[in-house]
Amino acid sequence: MALLRATLTRAAVLLAVLAAIGLLPWLADRDPALTVLRARYPGREATGGALDAIRTELGLAAGPAAILRDWLSGLARGDLGTSWTSGEAVAETVLPALGTSLTVMTAAFVVTFAVAALACAPALRRAAQGRPIGASGVAVASFAALPDFLIATLGVAVFATWAGVLPAYGFSGPAHLVLPALAMGLPGGGVLARLGRDAIGRVAAEDWVRQWRAAGYPRRRIARGLLRRALPPVLPQFAIIAVSITGAAVAVETIFAVPGLGRAALAAADAQDLPVLQACTALLIAFGFAAGLIARLAVRALDGPAAEAAAPVAPPVSGGRGRHYVWIAAAALPVLLAVVYGALRSGEIATGPRLDGPSAAAWLGTDELGRDVLARLGHGALWTAGAALLACGLAYLLALALGFAPRLAHPLAEAFNSFPIAIAGMIVVVVLGRGQFGAVLAVAAVSWPPLAAHAAELVAQARGAGHLEARLALGAGRWWILRRHTLPLVAGPLAAHAGLRLPGMALGVASLGFLGLGAAPDSPEWGASLARSLPYLERAPLAVLAPAAAMVALTLAVMAAVSMPRHRQTPASRRRAVGT
CATH class of the missing domain: 1.20.58 (Methane Monooxygenase Hydroxylase; Chain G, domain 1)
Structure with missing residues (x-):
């Protein structure tokens, strides 16, 4: 049912x-x-x-x-209409592009599974031997959070421009698949690696593993049992990864000039060729919905309905927090210094030669208009962070409201998880036009589902508290309970969850700016700056690497915070936490 x-x-x-x-x-x-x-x-x-x-x-x-x-x-009827700009049948443009996109997506899935297998195989082997697995680490978590367009940009810079070992543009042979597949598949591989290792660690602590080991079962059979138990909670993530790969096609195909469905959709949105855009978005969204349904069916086939509710959450551990504080400080400090530097200097005035190298006047050189790259980076941090804060606030309020309607929140959250941010950005651009506020709405539109699901769980926990019946018997009204009990227990943890997702929203804003679906191209916003400087990569590499490094630093900081080990709660601390 x-x-x-x-x-x-x-x-x-x-x-x-x-x-x-x-x-x-x-x-x-x-x-x-x-x-x-x-x-x-x-x-x-x-x-x-x-x-x-x-x-x-x-x-x-x-x-x-x-x-x-x-x-x-x-x-x-299978009639996709006629292009408004070329006058040709939309199917003649979309169907070949669909075949190209499916080829690139298949290669990306291969990368995703390879990364997850390479990361989880040692953990599975250690768990079968009865040895501790250890934490997933900041590196794996950061790997999962790096946006596809940033990986693609760094791939062009390192492997195509400087090393010259891989082609940067076009789609005429297997070599052209490597960089796009890596850019689209590495983030999903990082997610599966993190969740898979955590799920294996959770299952390895179950009693049956120790009993099998004591009974002398072969390690290979124990490993198969661990994998079967750990896989169902991770399987729903395949749907989300499929959606992320679908959305990544827009940016990655544009960067590498791959004639796929994502590139065709972005070009159609830019030209206002709505029949082509309609066909492309319908196919991409249908792919995400189909992937979600297949993942749910696979979960039920493996371990029944109960596995769908399971969550691959690692058990709390103690100690080791100092190293994470070092990661956070080392990653966040350069960004904060850039913000201070940008506040002290004007990044809008041309102060030096175009595309100049680092100097005392401009520490990271100048951009294509002679503006200080570091000052622009500081200004762009405020643009990106401000838009992310607004999107986070909108998603938080929507999730908080839906949390009190769990029967509506859970299925809606699962359904809306099938929308890539790039598709939402293109639809918002068509309806509202380009602008930073449109990017905020697009990011908020795809960011609320996990918050709403969390809010529904918090509301259920708050309403299930045993002392509520006593308060109702003493005459407490439902509005008083909502205002003094339920809402405080929900609002705080949900705000903390939203704060953890804030950097991801900032990267979403940057990705829309990079695609030309958000801030104006000449704005200092990080994504727009990266896209504007990319053609000058060989002449002024720091103009490209500065916003890219800032986004990497932001990712490292938040992932270090998310990966920080949690202290075990004692009964006394648990009573203090709930105020009893």
């Missing part, structure tokens, strides 16, 4: 999303008729009669209901 309810919820959300995609011509911020007129007749004046004729030709004058009906009926 739970699987049926989740499947129906996913189907309802998918239909709602398809309806929103079908209504894009009606919801678009810019007049689609003007877009088509400029694409087909560049020199023609945009008179009212000309625009009305194009609206009639495209069926835009019939109203939103007719637009949606025509698009859905065409989709059911």
Whole structure:
């Protein structure tokens, strides 16, 4: 029943999303008729009669209901429409691009599984031998959190530009698959490695492992049992990783000039070619939904319904916190110094020669307009952090509200996990136009699901407290219990969870800026700065590496905080924590 309810919820959300995609011509911020007129007749004046004729030709004058009906009926027949800019059938553009994207995504999945297997195999072997596994470490956690576009940029810089061992652009042979597959697959591999090691450590502490070992079972058989028990809680992450790889296709295919579906979608959003954008986004989102359903079915096939609720959480450990504090300080301090430096100097005035090297006047050199790279980096930190804070606040409020409706929060959160941030960014750009606020809305739209699921669990725990019945018997009203008991127990832990996700949201804002879907190209925002400086990588490498290094430092700092070992709670400390 739970699987049926989740499947129906996913189907309802998918239909709602398809309806929103079908209504894009009606919801678009810019007049689609003007877009088509400029694409087909560049020199023609945009008179009212000309625009009305194009609206009639495209069926835009019939109203939103007719637009949606025509698009859905065409989709059911396999007719993806006609491109507004080229006049060709959308299928002729989208289907070859889909084949290319599936090839790159398959290679990315191979990288993901290879990284996870290489990281988990030693842990599995140690657990079968009865030896401690150890913590996953900051390096693995940071590996999981690095954004795809940043890995792609560093890959171009190191392996293509400087070493010259791999091609940077194009798609004409197996060598062209390496860097895109690494950029798309490494983050997912890091996630699976972290969760897999934690799940193996949790299962290794169960009694049956010690009993099998004492009974003399072969280590290979113990390892197979450990793997079967540890795999179901990790399997749902495959759906999220599939979604992340789908979203990564937009940035990675654009960076490496791969003629895939993600690149076609971004080009269509930029040209306002909505039929192509509709087809691309529908296919990408359908891929994410299908991956989620397959993951749920695999979980049930392996270990039954109970495994779906399991979470690969590592047991609390003690000690070792000092090393994590060193990581946090070492990673965060350079970014803070850059912010201070940027506050003391103006990064908007051209102060030196273009693309100049480091000097006393500009410690990291100058950009393509002669502006101080370090000062711009400090200003960009404020732009990126401010947008991330706003997105975090919006996601927090939405999750807090949905947490009090758990039957709605859980299936909605699972369904909306199927939306890549790049797709949300493109849809927001079409509806609202480009801008930093659109990036904030896109990041918030895909960031609330894990917070909402956590809020629902916190609400359930707060409502299940035994002393609430006594308070109700003493005359306490439900509003008083909500205000004085439930809400304080939910709001604080949820805020801490949202704070841990804040750097990820900052990287999401930067990724949209990098794709041209967020801040203006000339803004100091980190993603926009990285995209603007990438063509000058050989002449001014520090202009590219500075925002990239800042994002890596931000990732290292937050992952060190997340990976920090937790102290075991004694009964006394647990009583103090709940105030009893």
